[in-house]
Amino acid sequence: MKWSEISIHTTNEAIEPISNILHEAGASGVVIEDPAELTKEREDWFGEIYDLNPGDYPEEGxxxxxxxxxxxxxxxxxxxxxxxxxxxxxxxxxxGKNIVTTTEVKEEDWATAWKKYYHPVKISETFTIVPTWEEYERVNSDELIIELDPGMAFGTGTHPTTVMCIQALERTVQKGSNVIDVGTGSGVLSIAAALLGAKKVLALDLDEVAIESAKQNIELNHVSDMIDVQQGNLLEGIETQSDIVVANILADVIIRFTDDAASIVKQGGYFITSGIIQPKKSEVKDAIISAGFSIEETLVMEDWVAFIARRS
Incomplete structure (x- = not known):
């Protein structure tokens, strides 16, 4: 089978929305070539990306x-x-430049392209994300491993917005928590919540491809018993009370359902939001507070912001 490689020269700010556009167009995944990876300090990431070749990255953007x-x-x-x-x-x-090019590739080249960019990455004190084809030994007994196949859905779980969400879940998930993951995508946040001890996780996504991808990744990580994957538009039709609602999506979308989140999250529960670019920070914050939440913590990584809000 032949594949068309579509390449977009753009900005960090546009990564998430463009990834979503590609996903909805039928792409099985995305590769992100960011020159900042070549010189980035890894202290906040708890690990490192291996074997980076400067020739694989653009000079800017x-x-x-x-x-x-x-x-x-x-x-x-x-x-x-x-x-x-x-x-x-x-x-x-x-x-940015928004230069779009296409190249036809063979199936075997497509498979190789994924493996070239994807290696085990420790994204927090607790979690390491490991591609299915990599051998990895736990550093300590408390380490939790999430296995992902980047060919299943866009995103590999190592983007700053996802990393901050997982770190927020580490701070908020308790044994027996009920969690709703809005816009689950690959299912990585639902998997993290289950591994942290959540009793029940509801993973929601509007896209059918994402639903199937999430189901496969959830099964791969042996947490199917704790996670219910459903097709749905944000929190529409959801009435079940939850300890935590987590959403790693676009800022404008978050603003649209803050009131719905307030009606779902239990008193004292948490609303975790990410996927927020810096220029949208205040707008999202105001919407969350107006819905009845208080901001407990603001996480920042590169140009991205995440909020941990609590329903008081």
């Missing part, structure tokens, strides 16, 4: 690559992706 199956509609699909990326300007998202 970032390059996002995704793979789409070549079919009779591929040209229309790529044109639609280009237009959706350009439209991000309407939401005050800096898309």
């Amino acid at each position: 970032v390059i996002i690559k995704a793979y789409l199956p070549v079919n009779s509609f591929i040209s229309e699909t790529i044109d639609s992706i280009k237009q959706e990326i350009t439209d991000l300007i309407k939401y005050d998202i800096d898309i």
Whole structure:
């Protein structure tokens, strides 16, 4: 089978929305080439990325690559992706150079491309994310491992927005907690919550591909008994009270359902939000407070912000 590699030269700010656009267009995953990885201090990341080659990275900005199956509609699909990326300007998202190129690759080359960029990464004091094909030995008995196959869904669990969400879950999940993961994607946050001791996790996503990807990753990590994966639009139709609602999605989307989150989260429970770019920080914060939450902690990593809010 042949695949079309689509490459977008853009900015860090645009990584999450463009990744989502590619995912919705049918991409099985994304590769992010960020030159900051070459010189970044790893203290806050608890680990490191291995064997980075400077020749694989742009001199400025970032390059996002995704793979789409070549079919009779591929040209229309790529044109639609280009237009959706350009439209991000309407939401005050800096898309940088926005240079889009495509290359046809064979299936075996596509598989190799994933493995080239993806190695075990320790993202917190507790968690290490490991690709399914890598051998990895626990450093200590308290370490928790999340196995992911980046070919299943966009994102590998090591983006700053995901890392901050997982660190927030470490601070808030108690044994027996009920958790709702809004926009679960690959399911990594639901898996983390289950491994931390949550009794029940509801993983929600509107996209059917994400639902199937999450189910596969959840099964891979042997936590299917604790996690219920459902298709749904944010918190619409959800009435079950929860100790924690976590959402790693776009800032504008978070703002839309802060009131719904307030009606779902129990008194004293938590609303964890991430995927927030710095320019949207105040707007999201105000919406969360207006809904009846108090900000317990603000996490910052690179250009991204996450909030741990509590319903008082």
